[in-house]
Amino acid sequence: MTSHRTDRAGLIDRTQPRNFTFDGKAYRGFEGDTLASALLANGVRVMGRSFKYHRPRGPWGAWVDDPNAIMTVTLDGRSFPNCPAATTPLVEDMQARAVNAWPSAAFDIKAGLDLFHRWLGAGFYYKTFMWPDWHLFEPMIRKMAGLGDISRDAPKNYTADQVHDHCEVLVIGGGAAGLACARAAAEAGRGVVLVDDHPIFGGGLHQSVQIEDRTPSEWIADQLAAIMGAGGRVLPTTTAFGVYDHGLVGLAEYGAFGTAPHLHRMRADRIVLATGALDRPVTFAGNDRPGVMAVDAACEYLARYGVLVGRRIALASNNSLADAAEAMLTQAGAKITRISPQDGAIRALGGKQLKGLAQGLRRHEVDTVLASGGLTPLVHLWRHAGGKLDWCAARQAFLPGAAPDGMVAIGAANGTFDLDQALSEARAIGAGNASDAAARTYSLTPLWPEPGDKGRQWIDFQHDVTLKDVELAARENYVSVEHLKRYTTLGMASDQGKTSNMAGLAAMAAIQDRPLPEVGTTTFRPPFVPVPFEMYHGHHGKQLWHPLKRLALEPQHRAAGAALGEYGGWLRPGWYGTGNRGDLIRREVLSARNAAGIFDASPLGKIEVMGPDAEDFVNFIYYNTIRTLKPGNIRYGFMLTEGGIVMDDGVIARLTENRFVISCSSGHVDSVREHLEAWRQDGNNPDRIFIHDLTQQWSTVTITGPKARDILAKLPLGLDLSAQAFPHMTVQETQREETPIRIARVSFTGDISYEISIRSSRASDLWDKVVAAGEPHGATPIGIEALSILRAEKGYIMVGKDTDGETMPHDLGITIPRLKKKPAYIGDRSLHSDKANLPDRKALVGLAVGDGDKVLPTGAHIVDGTLSRSLGYVTSSYDSPTLGHPVALGLLENGSARTGEIVSVWHMGETRQATVCAACFFDPEGERLHA
Template identity: 55%
Template structure:
């Protein structure tokens, strides 16, 4: 009620028909008998029913003055607009478009020129000729006191005309009191669709003019609020949108079979055959020749500034400020309770610039943590953080023939071990674009991670595949990569760790005992719980020759007081085609001191035996990193 509406009927003869400018003084919508949200039409004051699929209600021509109000600008009433618009000018603030009270295109363009002139612009373009324009006018139609029925004013906060009348009777006649008494114009809407109707009604009730009633100071958000923000986020696939690789189409063309990993849609394996056999074959060939893997999901977060080294030292369990430019270092980030939050490689490009490479599923969380602690300890002039993960694709070449394949790409960078040793970084070029080459491995074999602009990655990927034919290259899916890293004892945070695991449980105790400076989680590493002698620790497990792999999630058990109790569990378990036997990682109570001991492992009522060994089952000397 009290607004101009457009009634749209999309059902008649399959075509849309509309009646615009209908004044509904005391009307109401007619809801469908089945399904409360469906609108059948509008019932007018005189009993006329208009069939409709939806009713569009105008909130008037009120300009979005929120930023002007935040700059302490005073608003002035405009009879022409029937709205409040910016009044006296505020230093440093220019207004244009609807903010300046314009309603036509030519006026809007002219107001933009005027706004620039106010700031001393010397090259203000003349507004173009917009041709003939229809004249526009605004007719005010405010809700009236004592209207029959329920007349809605604020559709978000459910404020009705009777609520405003009650506020006036209770002497809440100040606009500030009216807002707080009725919640009119509060929350995310900030009065966009309701404020003026409520102010006009209060003016009518109290015998004042609308400008005498005035307005509150509008708060952000100053941009339109999507209805989805009010209705909620549970909308099918939009509740948690899947993230996609820049090269998804290329992987699908190569028969990639996709699954979701940490919110990303990624190739699990390649081929149309049986999944288990395809995964084993990829892992076997990767060890024998060379593998191509799309690692674009890895985090690439820039930390830049004169105090960047100080921030990364504070964020990491390891000391990072001693890292030399052009080199990388593996490290842990801890939660404040000392638990391992994420792991990854930190790259130092120069004295004041680092790149945080974090786990694919933790990029957003690590970015938030970096920004949170930056705000707590540094200004932006000291450290600036930028998440560039989506801007770059990272394509990995791994295996005994990795160097030969990368040399064939002709990237213009020296790849010998003296020029580019393991855990070092070089810069090259591909088709005129700069690429970053990092000698980093998640397989235990010689590996190169090549990062390039995401929109230029397709050409590099196809060139890698072309050159790879001479080296019997294989495309590597994520499932086969999991086999390769488990053979080496390389962990996946959240899979091989849980909410209790601290770095010394993973065999990385040096910083805990040697670092003296402060870092996130440090104090929690020295609590009574952190120093328990029976903590779960990372180990490997082997089974007897010819036996099947252990089940992931199976528990190590021992008898205590006549009953079985858990002493840990299997975190990763695979058959290794290279070793010809199963490999497994586990978190076992006091595991680091129990190498060589055989324990019982139970899964679904079946008890088997396994021997505790070191986590690394393949190439423990690390010689293949330089093969």
């Protein structure tokens, strides 16, 4: 047992010791300790240095309210900066070093800066370094600024999961009020989530002897069991760090030290704040010395960790809660001297080690000073949500006032500091009833900073803001609380003013002789406590970086032996069957050409554009003229960027006068949707144009090939499928078993094709019936690899594969809109620029090789005769099973004028010959397409 560890059991496991170092010296603690509690147990008081003057600092608080003990922690070779010692769990072989101190917190060579404090007051940097030139001093100041160092090597595997969640009631805070409220809500049949930032629930209850005739541990266990037994969820080590728009609550769920927290994006029908209250510092001379701590912090260290922070303690308090603290500490073996700060100015004596406390001529020989200036409710989340604050003179604190929608505060967060009353209030709120007011036992005498008092009295411990700094700010007319904050940096430390703001506001109020509530408060902003950036970032790789989309028909594809792969962001069949990949793909191509191929085309975009202005809008969006498109018809077209570059191709169907369906490329659906939405809001009336992406709500089964009409005829759709009644590039709508079905006669293979779209929940039934209908005709399912060959045989392009970042429509042979379309469209002016009219622009061509020659490599360069310059490159290249020889597409300088020319194709040191030809190799007259 170390000198400051008591016999009180606490919440640590003394059977599991933990070895660690601090500033290079070895120490031992136990499982369940924090860095701060373990160091205090070993008699270490100085755990850090202040930011500006490098004065010695020891813990003020026992949890998130401590601004002093900040450390860089190294574990397993990985460094983690700015870890608060009061909240960092102790881990075996942890190596901790105080930030802002060199070579150690106990001896900091920069402590000499404190000798110059008279010249380094608030705002000195604004005045001192302006002459002769700020830039002369900037490098040195920036080097000295900041706390801690960020490692250049980010910890490996430090990635956070992100979860979107919902509950009926979210209770934030696992103390007495939070537990009671969560239990009442859960037993009332409501879906409850209870979160607390400690690993063990109970809050300040562990300081109590009994609660409702049971020990705190028994009572807490009973509440948790009841909550979970009624279907509620509990999340320990989970911090609610912010409330954002529309009631979104950010929850950081921490696991083992060294792992990134999980981010819960929680939305709740009702949010209950049971966040408790903090002990306020008392402002007196030397109140920043190590050994001056909060009364509540000392009780927490004793109750949770079995650590007695001092043997001879001066207890300076202005409120009635000090009585219970005195009894608790006395029972643990401390000698307590009660000090009334109202009886005269007090000052702490000593340097790194506290030597005593003086009040007037009287000196008290003590090793610790515990101070409490009253309780400050934690209303940060309340203010994040837009809640108002009311000043309570009886409690000398700001309390929750007008409530944000769906939020209520209970317990100490609501100014209810009496335990019995807090339980009654919590149970009423949890059960959905109004809370009844009970008698209050908490009392205090106002105790705030006295402007003009002697000595250096510290308000912001980390940033070295003193009472004199506040007085200086007032003299220089920085009297607004927001100006005071920025001029002095009060409340800008890593604890964001949890310990300093109230004293600073009170000091400014006293200086101006105004009531404190008139001075107001600074703005509360998330996060409530610092959280790792990585938590917002989440995983930055694999599916969580670019989520893989899944097909509704995936089970059918797997049952058919599909080889699934990622194509355009979707998990899709590449081919079907087992065996040689090339043989399987060739068989699918020939099946489609000779009979029919059945293809899952569900990823094709199905973005509906509707409204009175839909026609003008899509006519502006598309390079091609859409205004003349009749209902029931389909048109192929391009979408362009403002630079005139082809960003997507596809077809657009007009269902009615004011309703269109855009079928864009599978891999471009998201970008097309964003493109449409951006232009809908730019120069258009968004109330007359409506865009709905229904891509994943509809699944599409395509039948393509000479037998496609015969196969479709076997489905009881009640349609006339003749070429006259249902010609190419038209669309019809029907129903089957009261399910809407949309059939488009449009082809990506050059053969007659039908794209049958149905809601995704009915897709499996449609697929099975189409496959069964196709079997007698020799039709088989085909994958995207076969489809790629089929479209290349026909000379159909894939945008992004057969185009690049400079390809314009006329480079692909589509020239009429550029020459004749009169209404404005996106990219129109760019198509007439000098660059757009250069004669050597790369154009789409076909590339034929000699009989028996092998396939041209995709990406191979088409070069000039000296092999010194690239004239273009091969974009698509396949061995065509249909034609019995290779086919290739490419982009070639002035390609349209080179038909018949023999060019050199270079790849990896090998040069081949190819003949420039038309891009369409199969059925150039289109007879099969219009059959």
